[in-house]
Amino acid sequence: MSVLSNNTILSKYLSLEQRGQVQIEYVWIDGMNNVRSKTRTINFVPKSASELSEWNFDGSSTGQAEGHDSDVLIQPVALYSDPFRGGDNKLALCATYNPDGTPHKTNYRHACKQVMDAHADSKPWFGIEQEYMFFDPETAKPYGWPKHGFPAPQGPFYCGVGAGKIFGRDIVEAHYRACLYAGVNISGVNAEVAPGQYEYQVGPCEGIAMGDELWISRYILERVAEDFGIIVSIHPKPVKGDWNGAGCHTNFSTEAMRQENGIVEIEKAINKMAKRHLEHIAVYGEDNDQRLTGRHETGHINDFSYGVANRGASIRIPRHVGKEGKGYLEDRRPASNIDPYRVTGIIMESTFLPDN
Ligand code: ADP
Ligand code: MN
Ligand code: MN
Ligand code: MN
Ligand code: MN
Numbered sequence: 601m602s603v604l605s606n607n608t609i610l611s612k613y614l615s616l617e618q619r620g621q622v623q624i625e626y627v628w629i630d631g632m633n634n635v636r637s638k639t640r641t642i643n644f645v646p647k648s649a650s651e652l653s654e655w656n657f658d659g660s661s662t663g664q665a666e667g668h669d670s671d672v673l674i675q676p677v678a679l680y681s682d683p684f685r686g687g688d689n690k691l692a693l694c695a696t697y698n699p700d701g702t703p704h705k706t707n708y709r710h711a712c713k714q715v716m717d718a719h720a721d722s723k724p725w726f727g728i729e730q731e732y733m734f735f736d737p738e739t740a741k742p743y744g745w746p747k748h749g750f751p752a753p754q755g756p757f758y759c760g761v762g763a764g765k766i767f768g769r770d771i772v773e774a775h776y777r778a779c780l781y782a783g784v785n786i787s788g789v790n791a792e793v794a795p796g797q798y799e800y801q802v803g804p805c806e807g808i809a810m811g812d813e814l815w816i817s818r819y820i821l822e823r824v825a826e827d828f829g830i831i832v833s834i835h836p837k838p839v840k841g842d843w844n845g846a847g848c849h850t851n852f853s854t855e856a857m858r859q860e861n862g863i864v865e866i867e868k869a870i871n872k873m874a875k876r877h878l879e880h881i882a883v884y885g886e887d888n889d890q891r892l893t894g895r896h897e898t899g900h901i902n903d904f905s906y907g908v909a910n911r912g913a914s915i916r917i918p919r920h921v922g923k924e925g926k927g928y929l930e931d932r933r934p935a936s937n938i939d940p941y942r943v944t945g946i947i948m949e950s951t952f953l954p955d956n
Contacts (some may be wrong), residue, residue, distance in 0.1 A: 607827055614685065622646070623685055626655055627819050628674050630692040631706045633886075633937060635819040637691075645688045649676040652692055659776030664696065664706055672704055674699040678812040682762050683778035684823055691782060693816050705715075709811060712945035716807035719952050723855040725928070726810035726944050727787065727803025730817065731846035731936045733838045734768045734796050735831040742796035742839060743767050743830055757795045761862065767796050768830065775799065775824045784817050785809075794843040803851065811941035814848075836935035837890035845891030845898070846936035853928035861927035863917075869951040870906050870915050870929060877904040877914070878951050881940040885935025892933065899932065 619906050622645055627637040638657065646652055659665025659672035674694035682689040696704035703710035706803060716724065734743035744767025745751050772789055779786040780801075789800040800812050818834070825832045837845040856865040881888065881901060893899035899914040906915040906929075908922035914933050921927030934943050 618662075618687065618689075623682070623687075623689040624652060624676075625682060625689070625691045626674055626676065626694050627691055627816065628657070628696055629706065629815060629939070631659075633939065635815065635822060636662055637819065646679060646690060646692075649679045649692055651693075652676040652679075654697075655694075657834070659704075664704060669699070671699055673699065673701075677709070678809075678815055678816070680782040683781040683820065691816060691819070693812055693819075707793070708939050708941040708945070709808070712811055712941035713808050715945050715948045716841060718764075719948055720807060722884065722952075724807055724944075724948060725804040725853050725858075726813050726947075727801055727805070727851035727928075728810060728934075728940055729799050729801045729847070729849040729851075730814065731792055731797065731799045731847060731848065732821070732835075733794065733833045734771065734798070734825065735833055735836075737829065737831050737836075742794070745798050751795045754793050754795075757791060757797070758793045760791050765795070766791055768828075771825055771828050771830060772798055772800075774827070775821050778820050778824055779817055782816065782820060784813050784820070786817060789839065794839065797838075797844065797846065804853075807944075808941075810944050811939075814940040834936040836885055836888050836937055839855070840890075844896045846934065847891065847898075848885070848934040848936050848938050848940070850931045850934050850943055850947065851928050852931065852944075852951075854951070857928060858926060863921070866921070866927070866929050870917075872953050873915065873931070873947070873950045874904045874906070876946075880931075880933065880946055880950070883938075883946055884933050885938045887937070888933070888935040891935055897932075901933075 621641050623639055625637050625639050654675050656671045656673050658670050660670035662671050676692040677695050678693040681690040682691050695709045696707045698704055700943045736743045739747055760766050767921055776789050785805055787801045792799050802817050805813050821832055889901050892898045892901035897911045899905050905913045907913045908917045909919040910916050916930045
């Protein structure tokens with residue numbers, strides 16, 4: 601395939617001396633729940649995002665502004681090693697602002713950061729399980745699916761091994777290593793229930809870092825899959841019918857939950873979240889109703905439930921947490937296409953609502 605030979609030639613140029621100049625890839629979230637990026641050269645090696653200057657882009661091309669007055673500002677907020685260029689080059693995750701300095705309406709990080717800062721002493725940890733599916737651009741079908749008809753029913757694919765069961769392991773492996781190189785706290789990967797579907801986990805991450813790291817891990821996935829000429833879908837129901845949808849199970853704990861008898865705190869938080877089920881669902885992803893049907897290891901979108909080791913519940917207390925009486929909870933409702941800033945933000949907000 602031509603995409604592969606291009607990358608072979610590219611590697612020759614990527615090994616050229618940079619003469620002290622550093623390439624910074626500014627990455628931001630657009631108005632369509634996608635990532636965008638562009639590059640600038642600087643003449644020093646930054647140690648943190650705060651050393652990088654603000655920049656701007658044309659918001660009328662990203663669903664973030666009208667034609668006139670279309671500048672949107674981007675402020676670097678987190679810095680990662682660039683796994684594509686290597687060396688001293690960096691990826692800079694940015695937050696978006698209006699020209700007057702107020703947060704852009706698609707900047708969900710701003711409010712998330714406020715609630716994280718307000719309760720920083722509770723030491724909130726999150727772990728997100730990002731599920732997704734590869735698509736073949738030539739057939740517009742999930743990667744590895746036959747041109748006509750369907751693959752065998754679900755069964756052999758979850759954590760599967762062997763030809764005919766796994767499609768795209770090379771992309772998964774490349775993404776995993778690229779995340780480790782970047783400094784993303786990726787904690788694992790596994791093949792999922794539908795063929796061509798995968799999951800990786802990021803976490804535990806404290807506070808605002810959860811949203812930052814999940815977004816940059818998605819950026820890295822898009823870039824890696826681009827190299828392989830394969831499309832990534834984070835739609836919650838990428839294939840209609842008897843095929844599993846895709847979620848972003850969000851695991852959560854505070855220091856109090858992680859301590860002896862923390863299960864009491866876990867249940868308190870669950871009871872508060874239960875009272876705001878629909879408010880949570882409202883920020884748990886577009887088209888999540890197609891996924892939360894009460895089938896395929898989900899709870900129904902209109903019902904709130906929780907239980908130990910129950911994968912059909914809205915919130916699951918892992919079996920080992922129930923047994924040890926401390927640990928974390930797993931909110932299984934969030935869809936694969938969430939903005940993690942909104943989800944971690946509302947979980948914090950609900951957990952710290954005053955009693956009654
Ligand atoms: P599952 O059994 O639901 O498939 P995974 O192993 O895929 O679970 O994901 C569990 C996630 O929970 C990981 O991202 C992990 O980092 C995260 N996690 C583990 N301990 C905690 C904790 N105390 N608080 C928050 N998240 C945690
Ligand atoms: Mn231009
Ligand atoms: Mn998992
Ligand atoms: Mn999963
Ligand atoms: Mn899970």
